[in-house]
Amino acid sequence: MAPVTVGIAVDIHEKRYPGHAGAEPVTALRSLQARVAPSEFCVITGPSGCGKTTLLNIIAGLDRDFAGTLSFAPSDGGVPRVGYVFQSPRLLPWRTVRENVALVRPRHADKTELDGLLTDVGVADMADAYPAQLSGGMARRAALARAFAIAPDLLLMDEPFLSLDAAAADRLRRLLLRLVSARPATVLFVTHDLAEAVELADRVLVVSPAPGRVVAEMPIVLPRDRRRDCDTLAALRTELARLAGHPIEPDPSADPIAIP
Amino acid sequence: MARFRVALAERTASLLVLLVAWEAAARWARSRLFPGPGSVLTTIVDEAVHGGLLHDLGATLSRVAVAFALAMVIGTVLGIAMARSRAIDTLLDSSIVLLLNLPALVIAVLLYIWLGLTEAAAIAAVTFSKLPTVVVTLREGARTLDRDLADMAQSFRLGFWRTFRHVTLPQLSPFFLVASRTGLALIWKIVLVVELLGRPDGIGYAIQVFFQLFDVRRLIAYALAFVAVVLAVEWGVLQPLERRLARWRR
Numbered sequence: 001m002a003p004v005t006v007g008i009a010v011d012i013h014e015k016r017y018p019g020h021a022g023a024e025p026v027t028a029l030r031s032l033q034a035r036v037a038p039s040e041f042c043v044i045t046g047p048s049g050c051g052k053t054t055l056l057n058i059i060a061g062l063d064r065d066f067a068g069t070l071s072f073a074p075s076d077g078g079v080p081r082v083g084y085v086f087q088s089p090r091l092l093p094w095r096t097v098r099e100n101v102a103l104v105r106p107r108h109a110d111k112t113e114l115d116g117l118l119t120d121v122g123v124a125d126m127a128d129a130y131p132a133q134l135s136g137g138m139a140r141r142a143a144l145a146r147a148f149a150i151a152p153d154l155l156l157m158d159e160p161f162l163s164l165d166a167a168a169a170d171r172l173r174r175l176l177l178r179l180v181s182a183r184p185a186t187v188l189f190v191t192h193d194l195a196e197a198v199e200l201a202d203r204v205l206v207v208s209p210a211p212g213r214v215v216a217e218m219p220i221v222l223p224r225d226r227r228r229d230c231d232t233l234a235a236l237r238t239e240l241a242r243l244a245g246h247p248i249e250p251d252p253s254a255d256p257i258a259i260p
Numbered sequence: 261m262a263r264f265r266v267a268l269a270e271r272t273a274s275l276l277v278l279l280v281a282w283e284a285a286a287r288w289a290r291s292r293l294f295p296g297p298g299s300v301l302t303t304i305v306d307e308a309v310h311g312g313l314l315h316d317l318g319a320t321l322s323r324v325a326v327a328f329a330l331a332m333v334i335g336t337v338l339g340i341a342m343a344r345s346r347a348i349d350t351l352l353d354s355s356i357v358l359l360l361n362l363p364a365l366v367i368a369v370l371l372y373i374w375l376g377l378t379e380a381a382a383i384a385a386v387t388f389s390k391l392p393t394v395v396v397t398l399r400e401g402a403r404t405l406d407r408d409l410a411d412m413a414q415s416f417r418l419g420f421w422r423t424f425r426h427v428t429l430p431q432l433s434p435f436f437l438v439a440s441r442t443g444l445a446l447i448w449k450i451v452l453v454v455e456l457l458g459r460p461d462g463i464g465y466a467i468q469v470f471f472q473l474f475d476v477r478r479l480i481a482y483a484l485a486f487v488a489v490v491l492a493v494e495w496g497v498l499q500p501l502e503r504r505l506a507r508w509r510r
Binding site for chain 2: 057060061062082083084086088090092093094095103104130132146150156
């Protein structure tokens with residue numbers, strides 16, 4: 001079966017959260033338009049609370065309470081298979097790593113394929129462990145394996161490498177690029193980290209503070225292996241920060257490019 | 261294994277203390293109304309082989325099993341429904357509170373009057389006595405269900421049954437276990453009262469007969485046989501189940 005990747009067209013007039021206990025309702029997104037091409041690696045960045053996670057939940061179909069439209073191309077392909085990597089790994093604590101990954105696959109799916117995937121992602125040794133026994137990095141690897149286990153057309157990733165040390169995050173980024181090149185999928189990747197954005201993206205979308213909308217975009221055509229060069233990276237980051245028009249780095253002391 | 265042997269030795273020792281004290285008290289009392297452990301044990305064997313012990317025990321256990329199953333299933337469904345829907349919760353809450361505070365004896369007498377002295381009335385009485393605690397416990401459990409995991413299940417399209425089995429049920433299992441335990445403890449006691457009031461067999465009925473005959477030896481024999489079964493269920497079923505369900509916890 002040839003992999004079919006999907007394009008996305010999302011056009012949100014408004015997304016509001018009802019206020020709790022008499023508080024004012026909060027508008028998370030307004031007039032947000034975005035097009036993502038099939039097989040594109042699209043990174044979304046923006047300040048905290050600008051509605052990036054809300055946008056992913058809408059595209060995942062978890063949140064249907066919004067004014068606007070969402071469509072996938074090719075439209076005859078039905079609903080795309082979505083692999084979602086959440087901000088926290090969201091593994092079932094009462095199932096082993098293998099069971100967690102196997103759960104999302106079709107009931108009679110090939111077992112050797114599953115073992116191959118667990119090996120690729122580097123959790124094969126921990127396959128029979130429960131999530132409580134895993135390190136943060138291992139749990140994130142398992143969540144990544146689960147998202148790839150369904151052979152996704154569309155991969156949604158919400159700051160998937162947050163709270164990992166720089167070296168571990170770096171390894172996982174390379175793993176992700178390897179997996180995506182082995183099995184093409186359209187990727188929507190949310191991050192605060194501009195260096196990460198520059199390293200991964202085909203295109204970066206910058207979202208404004210709430211109510212969020214796309215205020216800038218920057219295609220990155222440079223081959224990925226040349227982006228690791230510090231000067232290029234710094235130039236792209238500066239350009240991106242300028243496009244964003246406001247500081248979106250949460251903490252300059254945690255600057256990932258300062259680490260060799 | 262070594263720990264298990266120590267536990268077994270301790271248990272045996274404490275049982276021995278009980279038996280010796282009982283025997284001593286019986287010898288000191290020297291009364292037909294206070295038989296010793298030896299004569300009670302032979303009565304158990306005798307009643308099991310020649311008497312009605314096994315029949316009565318079977319009747320009581322099948323009532324317990326049916327009422328327990330009914331109360332757990334209906335209670336779980338109602339509990340989850342009440343946690344999910346504010347409307348259902350509002351409509352049923354008063355009934356649950358009323359049932360929770362109605363003595364089991366009242367429920368049994370009323371049902372016997374309305375339905376006659378039937379098996380259905382007996383089982384309904386036990387079921388209704390236990391139902392509200394199951395509802396309240398499972399409602400509490402269903403309210404704490406993790407929204408994030410439900411989103412995960414939905415985004416990966418696990419479907420209703422797989423979500424229920426792998427995501428919802430494991431979160432409810434501690435509550436389910438608490439409901440089973442407190443529920444069984446309650447049922448063991450209520451079922452005897454219900455049998456005593458209006459059934460022609462079962463341990464509760466037998467105890468009433470022996471009470472009228474002042475046959476303390478048989479009375480204790482039947483009660484002990486019943487307690488042995490309760491403990492067997494506790495140690496043989498509930499505790500292993502609890503360990504199995506808690507495997508993933510560190």
